[in-house]
Each structure stands twice: as structure tokens, then as C-alpha cells.
Amino acid sequence: MSSVDYATRIPNNVDLDQDRRLQRALESWQPRFVAWWKELGPVAFQDHDVYLRTAISVAQEGWANFGYVRMPEYRWGIFLADPTPDRRVGFGDHLGEPVWQEVPGEHRAELRRLVVVQGDTEPASVEQQRHLCLTAPSLYDLRNLFQVNVEEGRHLWAMVYLLHRYFGRDGREEADELLERHSGDQDNPRILGAFNEPTPDWLSFFFFTYFTDRDGKFQLASLKESAFDPLSRTCEFMLKEEAHHMFVGATGVGRVVQRTVELMQEHDTDDVAPFGGVNVATLQRYLNLHFSVSLDLFGAETSTNAANYFAAGLKGRFHEDQRPDDHRLQGATRAVPALVDGQVTTREVPALSALNETLRDDYVEDCRKGVERWNRLLAPVGAELRLPHVGFHRQVGVFAGQPITPEGQLVDPGTWARRAQEEWLPTEADRAHVASLMVPVREPGKMAGWIAPPSTGVHGKPLDFEYVRP
Numbered sequence: 001m002s003s004v005d006y007a008t009r010i011p012n013n014v015d016l017d018q019d020r021r022l023q024r025a026l027e028s029w030q031p032r033f034v035a036w037w038k039e040l041g042p043v044a045f046q047d048h049d050v051y052l053r054t055a056i057s058v059a060q061e062g063w064a065n066f067g068y069v070r071m072p073e074y075r076w077g078i079f080l081a082d083p084t085p086d087r088r089v090g091f092g093d094h095l096g097e098p099v100w101q102e103v104p105g106e107h108r109a110e111l112r113r114l115v116v117v118q119g120d121t122e123p124a125s126v127e128q129q130r131h132l133c134l135t136a137p138s139l140y141d142l143r144n145l146f147q148v149n150v151e152e153g154r155h156l157w158a159m160v161y162l163l164h165r166y167f168g169r170d171g172r173e174e175a176d177e178l179l180e181r182h183s184g185d186q187d188n189p190r191i192l193g194a195f196n197e198p199t200p201d202w203l204s205f206f207f208f209t210y211f212t213d214r215d216g217k218f219q220l221a222s223l224k225e226s227a228f229d230p231l232s233r234t235c236e237f238m239l240k241e242e243a244h245h246m247f248v249g250a251t252g253v254g255r256v257v258q259r260t261v262e263l264m265q266e267h268d269t270d271d272v273a274p275f276g277g278v279n280v281a282t283l284q285r286y287l288n289l290h291f292s293v294s295l296d297l298f299g300a301e302t303s304t305n306a307a308n309y310f311a312a313g314l315k316g317r318f319h320e321d322q323r324p325d326d327h328r329l330q331g332a333t334r335a336v337p338a339l340v341d342g343q344v345t346t347r348e349v350p351a352l353s354a355l356n357e358t359l360r361d362d363y364v365e366d367c368r369k370g371v372e373r374w375n376r377l378l379a380p381v382g383a384e385l386r387l388p389h390v391g392f393h394r395q396v397g398v399f400a401g402q403p404i405t406p407e408g409q410l411v412d413p414g415t416w417a418r419r420a421q422e423e424w425l426p427t428e429a430d431r432a433h434v435a436s437l438m439v440p441v442r443e444p445g446k447m448a449g450w451i452a453p454p455s456t457g458v459h460g461k462p463l464d465f466e467y468v469r470p
């Protein structure tokens with residue numbers, strides 16, 4: 001790879017062709033990445049032409065170029081959003097100081113950890129989704145899955161760029177380990193719980209992209225505030241791609257809801273499973289699962305790490321600049337959930353220590369919007385979906401392992417376990433039914449019977465365009 005034209009092979013705006021050290025690091029990492037992609041990326045269609053967008057620059061027109069490409073030949077690039085002239089630290093102890101172009105020695109370990117944890121989620125989701133290509137409900141959906149997958153691959157590249165460029169030898173070792181941990185691996189799993197859960201079917205995929213990719217949006221948005229400018233600019237560009245992943249989730253669930261409503265009206269029943277649809281009760285249980293697992297990704301309600309990250313300027317809040325406070329939070333307090341005498345209540349804590357909870361609150365608000373849109377589709381049949389209480393089915397923080405109902409009531413553990421299994425989380429019958437619907441549809445323009453078609457195709461192409469072709 002020594003004589004390659006870097007700008008062509010690895011589209012970038014980081015002057016890769018001028019940076020020998022970075023070239024050498026990437027030269028040894030890149031073949032391992034491709035080997036990983038072939039081994040743990042999509043289980044099929046690796047030799048097909050897929051109609052994908054590729055980022056080739058950060059300009060308005062350049063970040064989304066569409067064309068047919070074989071996935072192993074996808075040009076994973078390295079892009080940072082354009083710099084903001086005279087950008088200043090927007091929060092914490094360094095408020096108002098110029099942002100950093102290199103990693104300060106005293107924050108090196110923490111920054112590396114933040115980059116590694118974010119980076120670890122990116123290939124994890126590709127691994128989780130690798131079997132879905134066998135059962136896509138349409139070519140349109142198959143293409144969207146692959147778009148999400150290649151972009152998660154690019155997000156990995158984005159984090160590896162930071163590790164290689166700014167963290168020296170230990171950064172290179174961390175970059176290697178990002179390809180060595182694997183989702184669900186007994187001995188060497190991914191770092192965060194939700195990224196070790198399987199994504200067994202397309203209903204799970206749509207809820208995953210709605211709820212779990214949205215966690216990504218909020219993590220990236222708070223890292224975008226970072227005083228470490230290369231991290232900030234990297235995350236800003238990643239957020240553009242992330243928006244499409246959440247679109248896939250929001251419209252995917254919406255199309256399933258739409259089809260369910262049609263079947264309910266056509267057959268005048270709530271039970272549309274015999275007619276090849278997904279019941280609202282089943283949708284609610286999938287929603288409960290994916291929402292609760294995603295809430296855990298934000299960590300415990302109070303966290304010294306989160307306080308330190310903020311004070312040091314490493315990780316800010318969502319839309320930090322739009323917050324009407326002093327951006328330092330010294331002396332400020334806020335309420336966080338608490339359990340006292342068997343009651344779900346709140347307690348007042350320093351706002352600095354509660355930043356995980358603040359980000360989780362913002363996330364929940366964002367999640368609500370999509371649920372409201374789905375409920376508008378459900379209104380004609382008098383049904384609705386709801387976000388469960390934040391204490392339901394949690395593994396992290398004050399609610400971890402607590403028998404809290406989706407309505408937020410504490411019940412006895414036996415009752416909780418029984419009702420969770422039978423009513424609140426996907427049942428074996430739900431899983432079996434959804435699995436029975438996972439029949440691939442590969443004729444251009446055709447859709448599986450459990451999901452409505454999307455309102456438009458991709459990038460102005462018609463719905464019956466051959467989005468994936470041999």
C-alpha cells in the first residue's frame with residue numbers, strides 16, 4: 001500500500017498523504033479491518049453491488065455520493081467537520097479558553113477511554129446485525145441495512161484515526177483491540193451490555209436503530225462539545241450519518257405499525273398475527289426491551305467520572321451552548337431518581353455528578369417524539385404505544401434489578417418476573433411469530449407482508465429500483 005494514492009483509496013480531509021506516521025499505522029490496521037469485515041460483517045451479499053452513499057468530502061455535496069459498490073471495496077474515509085475559527089471551550093473549568101489541538105497529558109487516559117468506548121460500539125452493531133441480510137423484507141431495506149453497516153464501519157475508522165493520530169503506541173494497541181473484542185463473545189465481549197445482545201430479526205433491528213443508535217446520537221453530541229477539537233469535529237461529522245440510522249429505525253417501526261393498522265382494519269381484530277402482521281402488544285414488548293436496554297447505556301444516575309469529564313472539558317452536555325446556565329455547574333443541584341422505603345422517588349444531588357441522568361433525560365424526550373408519530377398512525381384503531389417507566393427492566397444504576405413495572409410501580413420480585421416474561425418483554429410466542437415472518441423478499445419493489453412500503457425510495461430512486469444486485 002506504500003505507493004497508493006491515499007486520497008482515492010481512503011477519502012479524507014486530514015492530509016493523510018502528508019502524514020507518514022499515520023499512513024504506517026493505518027497500513028497495518030486496514031487489512032485487519034477488511035479481514036474483520038469479511039469474517040464478521042454481513043454473512044452474504046459481499047460480492048453484490050449495493051447502492052450506497054460514500055462520504056468523499058465534508059462539503060454540502062460531497063458527503064453523500066451514491067453509487068453501486070461491493071461492500072469489501074467500500075471506501076471507508078476519515079472526515080472531520082470543518083474547524084470553527086477561534087473555537088473556545090464551552091463548559092467546565094476551562095470555559096472560554098482556546099480548544100485543544102493535541103491531547104493534554106493530564107487528560108490522556110480519560111480521553112482515550114472515551115474514544116475507545118465509543119469506537120467499540122461501532123463494529124459491535126455490525127457484528128450484531130450480520131445475519132439480517134438473509135431475511136430482509138425488501139431490497140430497499142437490505143440496502144438500508146448495508147448503509148448502516150458500512151457507516152458503522154466508518155465510525156470505527158473515525159475513532160481509530162483519533163487513536164492512531166493522537167495516542168501513540170497505546171492508541172494503536174487500543175485500535176487493534178477494537179477488532180479483537182466481539183459482540184456476545186464469552187471471553188472477549190464488547191464493552192457495553194446492549195452491544196452484546198443479538199439482533200435476531202428485523203423488528204429488533206428497527207427498534208435497535210431507533211433506540212440504541214439514538215444513544216449514539218446523544219453520546220456523539222456530548223463528545224462534539226469536547227475541548228479536544230479533533231474529537232469534537234469527528235463526532236460532528238458522524239452525527240450526519242447517525243441521523244440516517246435513526247431514520248431507518250423510526251420509519252421501519254412506523255411501517256410495521258402502518259401494516260398492523262391496515263390488517264386490524266381489514267380483519268376487524270386486534271390479533272393480526274394469523275394474518276401475517278405484528279400485534280400492537282408484541283410491538284410494545286419489543287419497545288420495552290430495546291428502550292430499557294438502551295437507557296442502561298447512559299450509566300448510573302450519579303457518576304464521578306461524568307463530573308470529572310465535564311469539569312475537565314472532555315465531554316459536555318447535549319446542546320451545551322443552548323443551556324441557560326453558567327456551563328460550570330459549581331454549586332448547582334438537580335433531582336435524580338431514588339428508591340426510598342420501597343417507593344420510587346427522587347433526591348437532590350450536585351448537578352455535576354448527575355450528568356449521565358441529564359443526558360438520559362434528553363434522550364428520553366427525543367425517544368418520545370417517534371412514539372408520538374407512531375401513535376398518530378395507531379389512532380384510527382384506538383391503540384397506542386408507550387415508553388415504559390425508566391425504572392423498568394434496568395441493569396444499571398439505582399433501578400438495577402428492581403422489580404418495577406412499566407408504569408413505575410414496585411411490585412414483589414415473583415410477580416415482576418412472571419409478568420415480565422408473560423406481558424412486558426417479548427415472549428417466546430412473540431419471538432417465534434416474528435421469526436416466522438422473516439422471509440426474504442428480493443424482487444425489486446416488493447415488500448414482505450408484515451411491513452408497509454416506505455413513502456419514497458433512496459436518493460430520488462424509485463421504490464422498485466434494484467438497490468442490491470448480483
Ligand SMILES: [Fe+2]
Pocket residue numbers: 122151152155216242
Ligand atoms: Fe455509529
Ligand SMILES: [Fe+2]
Pocket residue numbers: 152213216242245
Ligand atoms: Fe449508528
